[in-house]
Amino acid sequence: MAPNLDSFFKTVDSNTDAFIERLRKAVAIPSVSAEDERRPDVVKMGMFLKSQLDGLGAHMEARPLGKQPGKEHLELPPAIIGRYPAKKDESKRTILVYGHYDVQPANLSDGWNTEPFELTVDDKGRMYGRGSTDDKGPVLGWVNVIESHQKAGVEFPVNLLMCFEGMEEYGSEGLDDFIIEECKPGKFFEDADAVCISDNYWLGTEKPCLTYGLRGCSYYSIEIKGPGQDLHSGVFGGTAQEPMTDLMRVMATLVDGNGKILIPGINELVAPLSKEEQSLYKDIAFTMDNLYESLGSTTGIFPDKESTLMGRWRYPSLSIHGVEGAFSAPGAKTVIPAKVTGKFSIRTVPDMEPPEVDKLVYSHVQQAFEHLGSKNTMKCWLQHSGKWWVASPKHWNFTAAAKAVERVWKTKPDLTREGGSIPVTLTFEQATGKNVLLLPMGSSTDAAHSVNEKLDKRNYIEGIKLLGAYLHYVAEEPMKAAAL
Amino acid sequence: MAPNLDSFFKTVDSNTDAFIERLRKAVAIPSVSAEDERRPDVVKMGMFLKSQLDGLGAHMEARPLGKQPGKEHLELPPAIIGRYPAKKDESKRTILVYGHYDVQPANLSDGWNTEPFELTVDDKGRMYGRGSTDDKGPVLGWVNVIESHQKAGVEFPVNLLMCFEGMEEYGSEGLDDFIIEECKPGKFFEDADAVCISDNYWLGTEKPCLTYGLRGCSYYSIEIKGPGQDLHSGVFGGTAQEPMTDLMRVMATLVDGNGKILIPGINELVAPLSKEEQSLYKDIAFTMDNLYESLGSTTGIFPDKESTLMGRWRYPSLSIHGVEGAFSAPGAKTVIPAKVTGKFSIRTVPDMEPPEVDKLVYSHVQQAFEHLGSKNTMKCWLQHSGKWWVASPKHWNFTAAAKAVERVWKTKPDLTREGGSIPVTLTFEQATGKNVLLLPMGSSTDAAHSVNEKLDKRNYIEGIKLLGAYLHYVAEEPMKAAAL
Ligand SMILES: [Zn+2]
Ligand SMILES: [Zn+2]
Ligand SMILES: [Zn+2]
Ligand SMILES: [Zn+2]
Numbered sequence: 001m002a003p004n005l006d007s008f009f010k011t012v013d014s015n016t017d018a019f020i021e022r023l024r025k026a027v028a029i030p031s032v033s034a035e036d037e038r039r040p041d042v043v044k045m046g047m048f049l050k051s052q053l054d055g056l057g058a059h060m061e062a063r064p065l066g067k068q069p070g071k072e073h074l075e076l077p078p079a080i081i082g083r084y085p086a087k088k089d090e091s092k093r094t095i096l097v098y099g100h101y102d103v104q105p106a107n108l109s110d111g112w113n114t115e116p117f118e119l120t121v122d123d124k125g126r127m128y129g130r131g132s133t134d135d136k137g138p139v140l141g142w143v144n145v146i147e148s149h150q151k152a153g154v155e156f157p158v159n160l161l162m163c164f165e166g167m168e169e170y171g172s173e174g175l176d177d178f179i180i181e182e183c184k185p186g187k188f189f190e191d192a193d194a195v196c197i198s199d200n201y202w203l204g205t206e207k208p209c210l211t212y213g214l215r216g217c218s219y220y221s222i223e224i225k226g227p228g229q230d231l232h233s234g235v236f237g238g239t240a241q242e243p244m245t246d247l248m249r250v251m252a253t254l255v256d257g258n259g260k261i262l263i264p265g266i267n268e269l270v271a272p273l274s275k276e277e278q279s280l281y282k283d284i285a286f287t288m289d290n291l292y293e294s295l296g297s298t299t300g301i302f303p304d305k306e307s308t309l310m311g312r313w314r315y316p317s318l319s320i321h322g323v324e325g326a327f328s329a330p331g332a333k334t335v336i337p338a339k340v341t342g343k344f345s346i347r348t349v350p351d352m353e354p355p356e357v358d359k360l361v362y363s364h365v366q367q368a369f370e371h372l373g374s375k376n377t378m379k380c381w382l383q384h385s386g387k388w389w390v391a392s393p394k395h396w397n398f399t400a401a402a403k404a405v406e407r408v409w410k411t412k413p414d415l416t417r418e419g420g421s422i423p424v425t426l427t428f429e430q431a432t433g434k435n436v437l438l439l440p441m442g443s444s445t446d447a448a449h450s451v452n453e454k455l456d457k458r459n460y461i462e463g464i465k466l467l468g469a470y471l472h473y474v475a476e477e478p479m480k481a482a483a484l
Numbered sequence: 485m486a487p488n489l490d491s492f493f494k495t496v497d498s499n500t501d502a503f504i505e506r507l508r509k510a511v512a513i514p515s516v517s518a519e520d521e522r523r524p525d526v527v528k529m530g531m532f533l534k535s536q537l538d539g540l541g542a543h544m545e546a547r548p549l550g551k552q553p554g555k556e557h558l559e560l561p562p563a564i565i566g567r568y569p570a571k572k573d574e575s576k577r578t579i580l581v582y583g584h585y586d587v588q589p590a591n592l593s594d595g596w597n598t599e600p601f602e603l604t605v606d607d608k609g610r611m612y613g614r615g616s617t618d619d620k621g622p623v624l625g626w627v628n629v630i631e632s633h634q635k636a637g638v639e640f641p642v643n644l645l646m647c648f649e650g651m652e653e654y655g656s657e658g659l660d661d662f663i664i665e666e667c668k669p670g671k672f673f674e675d676a677d678a679v680c681i682s683d684n685y686w687l688g689t690e691k692p693c694l695t696y697g698l699r700g701c702s703y704y705s706i707e708i709k710g711p712g713q714d715l716h717s718g719v720f721g722g723t724a725q726e727p728m729t730d731l732m733r734v735m736a737t738l739v740d741g742n743g744k745i746l747i748p749g750i751n752e753l754v755a756p757l758s759k760e761e762q763s764l765y766k767d768i769a770f771t772m773d774n775l776y777e778s779l780g781s782t783t784g785i786f787p788d789k790e791s792t793l794m795g796r797w798r799y800p801s802l803s804i805h806g807v808e809g810a811f812s813a814p815g816a817k818t819v820i821p822a823k824v825t826g827k828f829s830i831r832t833v834p835d836m837e838p839p840e841v842d843k844l845v846y847s848h849v850q851q852a853f854e855h856l857g858s859k860n861t862m863k864c865w866l867q868h869s870g871k872w873w874v875a876s877p878k879h880w881n882f883t884a885a886a887k888a889v890e891r892v893w894k895t896k897p898d899l900t901r902e903g904g905s906i907p908v909t910l911t912f913e914q915a916t917g918k919n920v921l922l923l924p925m926g927s928s929t930d931a932a933h934s935v936n937e938k939l940d941k942r943n944y945i946e947g948i949k950l951l952g953a954y955l956h957y958v959a960e961e962p963m964k965a966a967a968l
Binding site: 215217219226227228229231232233234235236237238239240241242244245246248249251252254255256257258259291294295296297298299300301302308311312315316317318319320321322323324326327328329330331332333334335336337338343345347372373374375376383384418419420421 | 699701703710711712713715716717718719720721722723724725726728729730732733735736738739740741742743775778779780781782783784785786792795796799800801802803804805806807808810811812813814815816817818819820821822827829831856857858859860867868902903904905933
């Protein structure tokens with residue numbers, strides 16, 4: 001039976017202006033986690049968030065996460081955690097939600113049309129401002145859901161656990177250990193029945209989606225060095241073995257122009273495509289024009305939608321990012337670099353186990369280098385690695401969210417995966433042992449991490465309804481045992 | 485007959501302190517041509533040089549070279565040209581000498597042990613300071629030669645024409661046209677009988693050399709682009725053709741690890757090695773240990789001296805310098821660069837005609853790119869090119885210099901070529917139609933362009949004697965017709 005959500009929805013609509021004001025206040029705090037001198041603003045934003053929830057009667061705590069690794073003079077911003085209602089109702093399910101209150105750097109001079117830390121709403125309802133869609137809009141969404149229930153006099157349908165961090169845009173430093181600790185028996189998050197993360201985006205602009213998979217990422221460096229210092233190519237060209245020559249020849253063996261990974265054994269690790277999975281792709285609201293528009297060109301690998309989505313979501317890819325230590329400025333410089341470090345990464349998918357991928361990469365790179373017969377020395381190592389994540393979209397956490405989407409947006413959501421990684425997703429899954437759902441609020445055109453980031457008013461307001469409706473449907477889903 | 489140089493030499497010795505003071509004053513003027521805000525200092529250095537020569541009775545002119553191309557708010561520093569004695573002695577030969585009064589950038593924080601613009605002499609007679617060896621020491625060498633002749637009461641043996649520029653370290657902007665113009669009939673340099681440039685270095689630290697050849701340099705860019713903007717590898721990896729992948733695969737086809745150029749046709753342009761030329765290499769004062777010391781490693785291509793010197797001087801080489809537009813910083817960034825530009829250069833030798841080299845490069849790169857079947861677009865172009873130069877070491881200009889070396893240093897000079905290019909050399913040869921000699925003052929350990937640049941006191945003082953003696957022997961050499 002569909003929960004009676006009408007009065008909640010009506011209250012959201014009638015509080016639209018207040019909710020936009022709340023977002024305006026949040027955007028005005030430049031909580032840039034990557035800039036040391038903005039750290040007080042990050043903390044201020046965490047405290048603003050906490051005070052909003054305190055004011056609604058939630059039990060909130062600001063938990064210190066210690067010093068920032070590598071920058072010991074800097075205190076990490078706190079994890080803002082909470083519970084609403086403040087006292088647990090044992091008859092209700094408990095949903096743990098996550099978001100982040102820090103933002104990417106932004107300067108007017110980067111090419112913004114408006115002040116990045118001043119929410120500016122245009123006549124099409126586009127609300128421009130850094131953090132509007134990533135991730136202040138969704139985080140305040142949960143605040144607005146609680147307030148709307150109070151104003152509407154509607155009973156809150158679940159126990160809500162909250163975990164908001166202030167370092168997401170800078171590697172979520174300190175958070176993994178904290179989550180793992182707080183999910184242990186007797187700790188703050190121990191009783192979560194499922195997890196919901198609202199920190200990603202629709203595949204397009206019209207159709208909502210639920211996301212059940214992410215690729216992992218294993219990032220490698222290949223360092224080749226020889227001479228004791230950079231050399232002048234006039235003096236040493238033709239007499240010294242050049243590390244850059246070796247590096248080009250090794251990097252050329254990694255992948256072909258159509259994205260086929262040439263490292264032996266990698267493709268064999270990929271889970272085979274079942275008929276059932278294959279059939280899912282044709283209905284996804286996505287076209288080749290969507291790809292070309294976001295690429296800004298027609299230089300895609302595949303001519304069709306299905307292969308493109310599979311290339312993004314369910315097959316691995318290898319990208320060469322650049323070279324450290326070589327000449328990289330405009331103009332001409334006749335240097336022979338003494339030590340160069342090539343950087344590449346592999347997006348991983350089921351069933352690629354990261355250690356197995358590392359082994360294949362090291363062995364291939366070693367062989368490719370040895371094949372050159374060079375006197376230079378080579379070292380290949382993993383810079384960082386995050387595993388892929390795939391959840392079951394048949395779990396009640398997803399079926400509830402699907403019903404909420406249908407109720408709010410009058411359409412069934414696309415079930416999508418993503419090509420990128422959100423490492424905290426896997427952490428929550430492993431720490432709670434429960435199903436994790438990615439429930440995006442913003443659309444593909446929101447330009448998170450870019451200039452002119454925005455959140456559409458429609459996505460914000462309907463998104464608040466969606467988050468609230470999701471909690472109501474979650475409360476109603478049959479408690480049958482289901483796969484993660 | 486050996487000219488009687490004794491009283492000139494004695495006067496140089498007794499004026500050592502004054503000559504070092506003159507160099508100290510010059511080093512103290514930070515005439516860095518690459519830094520806009522230092523332009524007044526470059527001009528000041530030019531005027532200092534002019535005033536020193538004015539004071540010795542030379543006829544001097546500061547010739548404007550116009551605005552700096554691409555920086556029209558900046559006036560180029562003047563060419564300081566002159567004649568000594570002020571009135572030409574028609575009975576004597578006329579030697580045109582060249583040097584530059586600008587220097588490379590230098591900051592204490594780059595790793596200098598002493599203030600770079602403060603000449604600091606240590607107890608081994610090493611005179612540290614930016615420009616000491618490149619090229620203020622040699623330029624002041626000519627001033628000191630004139631002054632020593634006056635003080636010794638020795639008649640000046642030749643007519644000296646001088647051309648000193650202030651933009652050498654920044655591409656000698658404006659100079660080529662000026663030289664070509666002033667070598668025309670009726671102009672300032674019209675009557676030069678030979679040219680002498682002191683702006684390079686010995687092959688080692690003990691044995692002087694005369695340099696009769698330089699490699700040329702043709703510098704190329706390969707630009708490959710596809711997407712409209714940089715992409716996130718999570719979102720687009722596996723769906724977009726990546727320019728960086730294409731670039732690595734094209735750059736890997738240019739040269740092998742032993743320096744063998746893989747571009748078809750290039751090696752066939754190289755002049756064959758004659759038995760006579762081959763025999764010259766074994767006597768050169770150079771060892772593999774010299775190479776390893778300057779490399780800072782043992783990663784040379786060849787195991788023997790002769791092949792190494794030939795690799796540096798008489799065979800072409802290809803170096804890959806770097807990539808513009810890709811990720812080049814430390815750390816990890818998961819970007820797919822939208823447009824990348826690979827940079828490489830070829831050091832050219834007789835008989836490689838630069839336009840022919842260009843043609844072969846373009847055709848090979850085009851084919852290598854087409855072979856990839858990529859949807860990205862590629863452009864390959866020449867950034868700049870300077871031709872190789874080889875003079876006849878049997879010309880009287882060289883035999884005179886060889887006698888001067890033997891007189892001052894008590895040893896026959898090595899006859900060397902160099903792997904790098906000094907483009908003005910070829911300009912002087914072509915504009916005057918006369919023989920050009922490179923007569924270095926400093927040694928291989930002087931660290932021109934690097935931190936802790938120095939000139940040994942011995943090289944400075946004996947170098948002044950050498951420049952003077954060279955002029956005396958030049959005056960005496962038989963006037964027989966000789967090849968360039
Ligand atoms: Zn985010
Ligand atoms: Zn973000
Ligand atoms: Zn120089
Ligand atoms: Zn120089």
